[in-house]
Amino acid sequence: MLMxxxxxxxxxxxxxxRLLTHRIIQNNSxxxxxxxxxxxxxxxxxxxxxxxxxSNWFLVAQLKxxxxxxxxxSMRAAKEILANEIGVLYHKKxxxxxxxxxxxxxxxxxxGTFHFTAGHxxxxxxxxxxxxxxxxxxxxxxxxxxxxxxxxxxxxxxxGSEDFTTSVGASYAVEHWAHLGFxxxxxxxxxxxxxxxxxKIPLGFFIWHDLVEDQHAAHTDEELKEIYMKxxxxxxxxxxxxxxxxxDGVAAFWDGLFxxx
Ligand SMILES: [Fe+2]
Numbered sequence: 417m418l419m420x421x422x423x424x425x426x427x428x429x430x431x432x433x434r435l436l437t438h439r440i441i442q443n444n445s446x447x448x449x450x451x452x453x454x455x456x457x458x459x460x461x462x463x464x465x466x467x468x469x470x471s472n473w474f475l476v477a478q479l480k481x482x483x484x485x486x487x488x489x490s491m492r493a494a495k496e497i498l499a500n501e502i503g504v505l506y507h508k509k510x511x512x513x514x515x516x517x518x519x520x521x522x523x524x525x526x527x528g529t530f531h532f533t534a535g536h537x538x539x540x541x542x543x544x545x546x547x548x549x550x551x552x553x554x555x556x557x558x559x560x561x562x563x564x565x566x567x568x569x570x571x572x573x574x575x576g577s578e579d580f581t582t583s584v585g586a587s588y589a590v591e592h593w594a595h596l597g598f599x600x601x602x603x604x605x606x607x608x609x610x611x612x613x614x615x616k617i618p619l620g621f622f623i624w625h626d627l628v629e630d631q632h633a634a635h636t637d638e639e640l641k642e643i644y645m646k647x648x649x650x651x652x653x654x655x656x657x658x659x660x661x662x663x664d665g666v667a668a669f670w671d672g673l674f675x676x677x
Contacts, residue, residue, distance in 0.1 A: 420644075445671075446670040446674040455609040466672070468544070469557065470553035472554075476576065477575040482584055504528045504529070518539070518609045518624070539620070546617050561601050564672055564673075571586075575662060582661060584636075584639060584640060585657070585659040588636045588640055593666055599622055603626060607619065626655065
């Protein structure tokens with residue numbers, strides 16, 4: 417057991433060196449630019465539309481992750497995210513919602529209530545409305561650019577994979593990408609835009625996601641350790657390769673937005 421623990425530490429080192437160094441984690445040109453830019457309405461609309469396509473189609477990948485889970489515990493972990501995405505509120509005894517946030521950011525969907533308006537897509541609709549975007553403008557494949565659709569399809573292929581090591585590699589990569597800051601760049605850029613333009617966009621969707629990412633990243637850390645400790649033959653190379661392929665998909669998404677701005 418102790419030897420396995422040592423091996424796990426070695427493996428984490430490899431992950432740090434060969435996965436978390438991916439350029440889209442280390443240097444996301446679009447988000448860097450977005451944070452400081454004097455954004456036009458068109459640029460904010462473009463982000464919103466492409467994000468809505470990703471956000472909507474992420475549901476399919478998350479459902480596949482749930483269905484393909486190798487055990488009940490993993491299935492529940494995947495369902496937590498899926499159910500919350502479609503509108504089941506997190507629920508934790510005694511916890512109070514963070515001030516200024518529409519919905520609780522801690523707890524489990526077990527015992528939580530469902531609200532249509534709490535579905536992340538509807539939340540994004542609320543954000544998009546003051547920009548002049550409605551339901552018909554958002555979330556479908558026909559609204560996605562080639563780069564966004566590549567990302568969405570890679571999510572389906574890798575994150576939603578039947579092979580557990582592949583899907584765990586992808587979710588580890590996705591959660592660590594999300595955890596390492598892009599929400600903060602978007603929030604800053606959108607706050608600047610809101611102040612300058614006077615358009616009253618509600619930023620709750622972005623602020624909430626930034627807050628929960630810490631929890632998600634911690635979950636994928638636990639998930640990885642558990643699998644690794646249990647499986648002597650854990651395929652490290654497949655995990656790292658899958659994570660990197662997933663991040664190439666993520667990079668295509670941001671690069672696509674950068675090309676059109
Ligand atoms: Fe979400």
